Amino acid sequence: MGPVVVLGAAGQLGSDLCRLLSERGVRHFPLARRDLDICRHEDVARVLGELRPSIVVNCASFHHVERCEEEPERAFAVNALAVRHLALICRELEALLVHISTDYVFDGEKGLPYVEADPVSPLNAYGISKVAGELFLRALWPEHIIVRTSGLYGRRGSSVKGGNFVHTMLRLGREQGEVWVVTDQALSPTWTADLAWGLWAVVEAGGRGTYHIVNGGWCSWYEFACAIFRFKGMAVEVHPVTSDHFPGRARRPRFSALESSRLGELGLCPLRPWQEALRHYLSGQDVP
Numbered sequence: 001m002g003p004v005v006v007l008g009a010a011g012q013l014g015s016d017l018c019r020l021l022s023e024r025g026v027r028h029f030p031l032a033r034r035d036l037d038i039c040r041h042e043d044v045a046r047v048l049g050e051l052r053p054s055i056v057v058n059c060a061s062f063h064h065v066e067r068c069e070e071e072p073e074r075a076f077a078v079n080a081l082a083v084r085h086l087a088l089i090c091r092e093l094e095a096l097l098v099h100i101s102t103d104y105v106f107d108g109e110k111g112l113p114y115v116e117a118d119p120v121s122p123l124n125a126y127g128i129s130k131v132a133g134e135l136f137l138r139a140l141w142p143e144h145i146i147v148r149t150s151g152l153y154g155r156r157g158s159s160v161k162g163g164n165f166v167h168t169m170l171r172l173g174r175e176q177g178e179v180w181v182v183t184d185q186a187l188s189p190t191w192t193a194d195l196a197w198g199l200w201a202v203v204e205a206g207g208r209g210t211y212h213i214v215n216g217g218w219c220s221w222y223e224f225a226c227a228i229f230r231f232k233g234m235a236v237e238v239h240p241v242t243s244d245h246f247p248g249r250a251r252r253p254r255f256s257a258l259e260s261s262r263l264g265e266l267g268l269c270p271l272r273p274w275q276e277a278l279r280h281y282l283s284g285q286d287v288p
């Protein structure tokens with residue numbers, strides 16, 4: 001069996017996945033953007049051709065929602081066209097392609113957690129570009145796993161977002177003693193270490209097609225912030241506000257929580273509840 005190649009390996013999920021693969025003794029090549037830009041198609045073909053992986057995991061993405069609205073060409077290049085090209089290369093190499101997608105493929109009108117079979121209806125350039133990436137992959141190479149997830153936080157933080165929601169709340173809480181957070185958008189907060197574990201479990205179980213992998217349950221960003229400060233033992237005043245308090249160009253789904261109706265087919269359980277994962281994450285010494 002050839003090695004595993006992890007693209008976008010310096011990100012929150014990519015770094016946690018590489019840590020997991022190291023712990024499991026799985027031979028893998030972590031490639032950050034400085035090693036391989038997935039938009040440079042000739043480089044991608046050459047590098048993957050040399051490494052001859054059995055599995056490619058694409059954790060690379062342009063997912064700053066507001067910036068995707070301003071730079072739709074870049075969003076499409078990274079989140080859709082690069083995925084199309086990866087699918088073609090993986091088909092040539094007969095490698096499994098594991099690709100990460102998002103809750104933002106949905107419009108949030110369902111009012112209940114979305115399952116894999118629900119129809120997509122993205123509201124913004126980011127979501128549209130991610131749907132396009134999914135469609136290219138499904139159309140071109142059946143040996144794939146698409147993992148949709150939501151509300152990620154991890155030790156590394158996301159460079160394009162300047163950290164993640166947990167880090168931002170902790171910083172603002174320390175600096176200001178109060179924060180304003182929206183009550184009218186709900187999500188499934190998910191720790192990238194748990195996601196990496198779930199993703200690899202699907203690979204090992206031989207899954208194919210689309211899976212939702214998130215920590216269990218859902219909450220509003222406001223409830224998420226309250227839990228962060230409660231678990232951290234910080235006295236920070238959290239003011240509930242609605243989305244119009246933070247005007248932006250991108251429309252966002254009001255309720256984009258996910259759940260899986262497919263993990264059971266593989267004999268896998270859902271990930272632990274989000275509160276348990278968050279408490280565990282915040283107990284770590286290296287949380288900023």
Ligand SMILES: NC(=O)c1ccc[n+]([C@@H]2O[C@H](COP(=O)([O-])OP(=O)(O)OC[C@H]3O[C@@H](n4cnc5c(N)ncnc54)[C@H](OP(=O)(O)O)[C@@H]3O)[C@@H](O)[C@H]2O)c1
Nearest residue numbers: 008011012013033037038060061100102149151152158159
């Ligand atoms: N974060 C969330 O809340 C969230 C929610 C739902 C789904 N997702 C999806 O989950 C996946 C992982 O997210 P994450 O939070 O781990 O992201 P992240 O921490 O921002 O990592 C993404 C990585 O992709 C790299 N990258 C960007 N453009 C690239 C390119 N052209 N070539 C190669 N690498 C490139 C970035 O490198 P640089 O740092 O050098 O730019 C970064 O290291 C993504 O597919 C995302 O769409 C994320």
